[in-house]
Amino acid sequence: MKPVVVALAAALLFASGAGGVAPPAVDQALVDGDTMPPKLSAFGLFAGNDPARPIASFAYTLNTPLFSDYAEKHRFVSIPAGKKAEVADDGTIAFPVGTVIVKSFGWHDRNGGRPVETRLLIHRAKGWVALPYIWDADGKDASLAIAGRRVPVSFESPGGGAHSIQYGVPNKNQCKECHSRAGAIVPIGPKARNLVLPATMSADAKRLWFDRPEALKPVMPRWDDPASGSLQDRARAYLDVNCAHCHNPEGSASNSGLFLRWTDPVNVNYGIGKRPTAAGRGSGGMDFAIAPGEPDRSFLIYRLESTEPGIAMPELGRSTVHKEGAALLRQWIAEMPKASH
């Protein structure tokens, strides 16, 4: 009975508009438990369950984000009071148990910018759990879609192209395919080198949630801002964020031998003169992932510019071609000195 009584009391207080209303709070017991609630509202991650009003420890953006069909993403982190995220020397961030990383996906010209889906990464005692929620038609709540779903979506991309796609909300396993390191789920995006905290966030607030906020140095350039880094560094940032979650020795594409992390050397295992391993028709009849100086003979480009399953890379989370990203990589490859044959 107790929770019901509490909820009832809260509802009464809220309705009365009287002073002393308890501020909305994340249901930490639910976060820490082992259930998968059918409705997103159960977590209390948004005030009034309005996706525009997150109950956040802090919001963040990324210098170079993962491309997801031109979706605009709103990200925030909820860390339990009194706990801190630890920033390691290698730039990885260890979030404490009880953390929820929340990412909502939408398009500003679709449904007034309201999100289509909200994905949660929850750090529980047994490890991270990934849960996808799809917003209901009335926009009041979102429902667990453990098996994923395709949602018809129409929008215009920044370059002006009109798109109508069957947007793929990933299922729980697909979440793990990308968020996987040595078989366990891990966050991908928030790394010191790429994480950008709001300009308005105070030093005190940073110290509240990070043990070493001074170690958060976003050294990775913005893929689309030439002022932020060289062509090669921006290409490397793009490959790290869009590919390296699978293309690393502990990731889903470990068997390919193609490793595209920010820290990997640009050599044969980075695709330079690398023959296809298990690409099948993904090779597009070409000999090398990257043929220096020849983007049209580099099947890495061919796969990025395809939307066809069996050819397209990444395999998940993309139903449109990221023309601007592909153009960056084309330019990078075109400017490499041609290999002598």
Added chain:
Amino acid sequence: MRFQRLRQAATLCFVAAFVAVPAAAKTISVKAGTPDANEKLQEALILAEPGDTVELGAGVWKLTDGLSLDVDNVTVRGAGTKDGAGSILDFSGQQGAGEGLLVTSDDVFLTNFAVLNTKGDGIKSKGANRIVYHQLRVEWTAGPKETNGAYGVYPVESSDVLIDSVYVRGASDAGIYVGQSKNIVVRESIATENVAGIEIENSFDADVHDNIAAKNTGGILVFDLPSLPQQGGHNVRVFENIVSDNSTPNFAPKGNIVASVPTGTGVLVMANRNVEVFGNVFDQNGTANVMIVGYRYDHKDPNYQPLPKAIVVRGNQHGKAGYAPAFDGGAQIAAAMGGAIPPVLWDGAGDAIVLDEVGVLSLNLPDVKTPRDQAKPTPVTLKGTPPAALPEIKLPASMEAKVQ
């Protein structure tokens, strides 16, 4: 006394029942043909718990997205592989994912269903130890086409792999492909009209036996490639298979290593050590029944060993071979030799022992850096004393029990 023993036995049975079948083990049945069949099946594969069986109803499943399983010790069982009666997973309308079914957990048993016309690979398992593929059909039903998916069944980076009674047709790379794995058995399966029928690549300890590899471009391939996390393929036995009429023109997308396999290849060993080819029945392989070669492409991997070493060919039956050698200059060599080259072809790199009483043609290219157009084809004999025979591959009893 007797009663006491009976009671003991009964108690043991009781205990055994509880040990063998966890209380929670259950069967989740999913029906084909409903509008949300794709989502319901994926949901079952996610909500299954260790010990559970996901049962695929009979009928045609029209699937728009790849399926995946990440729970240990789950059985996926269909009603059969035949059109009309079986559980047919049809991916003709697939919109996403690199394969039809992806397994990433251990001790999984896949049995009695068909996977058709996937856009990428058919069934892939990665890091999935002790996986059993049994009585499955993976097929691209329009036959050989360059636009077909690469691999039919595709276990990779796994220890203990059993592929038993599987049928694969139409793969644009390899029908049955085992990559970067250890302790492998591929048996009693049929691979037809693929580029490569069966391929063991960058793998250790494999038995490939009692299979039929027919009408592929190449029947059975044992390969090792550079710049991969696991390389140095070794200890592979290819025995008692029927390898015949591998005459399908190569339809692999260019760039892939199998695109270089000449049409009419029976068994092809490239850059491995300790491979035994014995007791097979070869017939109608127009290039060669057995081919042994080095890896002759440029590579920049100092740890890679490009030569075939300690390859043994013995006790095979050789039907007609070598009458249409589909490599550069092959036709001229055949013409010079009276219309056909010998059934065993060696590029001259590394070392091999051939005890079969048939001719062996060497291309005399011991250095893999020498271009192929400098071949000096010469008949050779490669008799000698082979190294100690490789031991039989033993799989964990839990795996064999599943297919009994």
